[in-house]
Amino acid sequence: xxxxxxxxxxxxxxxxxxxxxxxxxxxxxxxxxxxxxxxxxxxxxxxxxxxxxxxxxxxxxxxxxxxxxxxxxxxxxxxxxxxxxxxxxxxxxxxxxxxxxxxxxxxxxxxxxxxxxxxxxxxxxxxxxxxxxxxxxxxxxxxxxxxxxxxxxxxxxxxxxxxxxxxxxxxxxxxxxxxxxxxxxxxxxxxxxxxxxxxxxxxxxxxxxxxxxxxxxxxxxxxxxxxxxxxxxxxxxxxxx
Numbered sequence: 053x054x055x056x057x058x059x060x061x062x063x064x065x066x067x068x069x070x071x072x073x074x075x076x077x078x079x080x081x082x083x084x085x086x087x088x089x090x091x092x093x094x095x096x097x098x099x100x101x102x103x104x105x106x107x108x109x110x111x112x113x114x115x116x117x118x119x120x121x122x123x124x125x126x127x128x129x130x131x132x133x134x135x136x137x138x139x140x141x142x143x144x145x146x147x148x149x150x151x152x153x154x155x156x157x158x159x160x161x162x163x164x165x166x167x168x169x170x171x172x173x174x175x176x177x178x179x180x181x182x183x184x185x186x187x188x189x190x191x192x193x194x195x196x197x198x199x200x201x202x203x204x205x206x207x208x209x210x211x212x213x214x215x216x217x218x219x220x221x222x223x224x225x226x227x228x229x230x231x232x233x234x235x236x237x238x239x240x241x242x243x244x245x246x247x248x249x250x251x252x253x254x255x256x257x258x259x260x261x262x263x264x265x266x267x268x269x270x271x272x273x274x275x276x277x278x279x280x281x282x283x284x285x286x287x288x289x290x291x292x293x
Contacts, residue, residue, distance in 0.1 A: 059158040081125040105152040168194040179224040197261040219244045237273045240264040
């Protein structure tokens with residue numbers, strides 16, 4: 053069955069068979085390392101009743117895995133010209149063949165830059181305005197910008213807000229924290245585009261639009277957004293079952 057942009061269950065096997073039979077190029081990335089390689093799925097084989105993908109092991113890859121994560125990310129372009137991706141673990145590397153566990157789901161990437169995901173509690177963003185450091189709690193995030201609540205500092209005057217619509221922000225740092233890791237992404241420049249007051253919560257929320265970001269940081273932000281979305285979808289599927 054399919055859930056929105058996610059493919060699960062028996063459909064996964066059918067999709068991977070198509071990739072194998074069509075010798076479709078897939079981009080294989082080793083998580084935690086600056087490594088990617090174009091490859092194809094050579095075979096699908098069962099071992100102890102578990103299905104595995106068999107992929108040729110590139111030169112030097114075995115040594116690279118020894119001091120890194122065993123998780124891989126695969127990306128490919130479907131027949132509908134849309135990009136798909138999935139995560140899978142390396143089971144073993146045997147005679148220059150990588151045995152990869154079947155993924156739990158395959159996802160289609162949203163192409164809209166404003167595709168937003170809700171951020172886990174504790175995600176925050178710091179930036180500077182006229183050299184003054186300001187922080188906010190991030191509520192949701194996209195590649196194009198973020199929406200969040202202002203975190204007041206002790207010396208902030210109650211009646212005076214430090215930012216307003218149209219203000220330019222610099223030295224922006226997004227900090228995502230989970231039980232397993234902390235990740236930071238930097239944005240060079242942004243502008244405040246919307247401001248909201250919530251009298252009941254006694255808080256102020258505002259949206260900012262990203263204007264300038266390094267390509268490496270943009271790639272890191274993209275991965276962060278889809279990792280969070282993937283975790284959300286997995287939880288939703290567990291609840292649905």
